[in-house]
Amino acid sequence: MQYDLIVIGGGAAGFFTALNVAERDATLKIAILERGKEVLSKVRISGGGRCNVTHAEFIPLELSKQYPRGEKELLGPFHTFMTGDTMDWFQSRGVELKIEDDGRVFPVSNSSQTIIDCFLKEAKRLKIDVLTNHVVKNFNDHHGAWQVTTNQGEFETAKLMIATGSNPKVWTKLQEMEHQIVNAVPSLFTFNIKDNRIKKLPGIAKDVVVKVKQSKLLSEGPLLITHWGMSGPAILKLSAWGAIELNARNYNFEISVNWLQYDTKEKAIHKLKVVRDAYPKQYITKYAQLGLPKRLWQSLVSAAEIKDETRWANMNKVQLGSLAEQLTESVFKVDGKSTFKEEFVTAGGIDLKEVSFKTFESKKHKHLYFAGEVLNIDAITGGFNFQNAWTSAFIAAQAITA
Incomplete structure (x- = not known):
């Protein structure tokens, strides 16, 4: 024909x-x-x-x-x-x-x-x-x-x-x-991550900056915590721009997540000191700070090895630094990928x-x-x-x- x-x-x-x-x-x-x-x-x-x-x-x-x-x-x-x-x-x-x-x-x-x-x-x-x-x-x-x-x-x-x-x-x-x-x-895939910090946090979304360690790859925007790891626009953009490089790494790499988006570790320490001075008798885990969802805040506080019974007034310099690092430089190990929806x-x-x-x-x-x-x-x-x-x-x- x-x-x-x-x-x-x-x-x-x-x-x-x-x-x-x-x-x-x-x-x-x-x-x-x-x-x-x-x-x-x-x-x-x-x-x-x-x-x-x-x-x-x-x-x-x-x-x-x-x-x-x-x-x-x-x-x-x-x-x-x-x-x-x-x-x-x-x-x-x-x-x-x-x-x-x-x-x-x-x-x-x-x-x-x-x-x-x-x-x-x-x-x-x-x-x-x-x-x-x-x-x-x-x-x-x-x-x-x-x-x-x-x-x-x-x-x-x-x-x-x-x-x-x-x-x-x-x-x-x-x-x-x-x-x-x-x-x-x-291209356009989600990250498989097994990490106790996000194990009980599926459904939580937060605007972040995420970087691939030992790479120039960087993305920003909403990140969604899932049952298998991380998704959301920030992750999907990173997967698109890094499609070739991440494939070459066999989808095994580390990412750094800044939950405060544009704050540096030093700026986070300053903000935490302001909170400490404002609420010295309050338990650190009781109320979420710096715009974080409560469950995420509590998870990062725990990852910084700060106990539930710790009050802001008793927070020492090492703990401040550790929490600031979790807030601005959380490192997660990615082990594989999942297809984005269908x-x-x-x-x-x-x-x-x-x-x-x-x-x-x-x-x-x-x-x-x-x-x-x-x-x-x-x-x-x-x-x-x-x-x-x-x-x-x-x-x-x-x-x-x-």
Whole structure:
């Protein structure tokens, strides 16, 4: 069967490419080939089932800084299509969006099904063939046209879009076609930590600064204590920026947590002395101080080897120093990682030097395009990975219909 465009991959980037191509040129015959029984499966589970569509960062330079891999390359594309354009696209098609306090953008319905329904409705309206259970086995440039072989037959297309994410079989095929692939390593993961200081504290969240010891890796923001260790934005950002380095360490390393965020140990000592002078007869563990949750405060006091019956007036210089250290330089041993919810993001993919970021076309093969996570681009959590999908797909669609 012959097409003007075949999109391999029925995910966010694949659909967005097909829809925007069809919108720009209704005469084109377009097919989406999806190996699974359903399309848009990652959209369905994203954002805890709510679909974090994008992030309310409207300055291209600031938006690009959220991408550990792809920061430089995406700056230009973001001047063409970014957050505001994404929101306009969905809202003009009947999807109401909202911006939450942390900047994440969700459908007002709080359901990813709203996004899926929008895409499927648009695909039907634009007469795009959505073919599920089509496993692509091969694709080749044959005399200026692309031949695509699947488990259900042969296809031919003038232009080919690869939007398969981190599919290893597709990567292997692209390597055979002389594309360089940066090996995939996990990004966006939580830290496994067994430590008595946090053993009984699941659910506690606190704004912190967290550093990886013997590294330049640093992150700040909310940290969430879990049954298996630590999660939350501060940890997830650190995992994204440190994806390659932490993989090389086999996910065994130490982190230092500053529970007071920006205070130094010396400043913490000063603050503790102020508390001591204000409440000399009070038991140190009775009331939490310096903005810490009570259970966390008590845990750190205990870790500083200060007994429950100790009053502030009896706190000596060594104890002050020990508690200040726990507050600003708590060291934890990380032993392994866990996937963040059901969302699996990888660092790795097609080497960015081999792609034109004006068109998202391969520099090695004419009329071969890429969008989304098949490229060596990934972002911190918060809707940024989807924004890469929308931007790369939209610009590719412009080039395909030029």
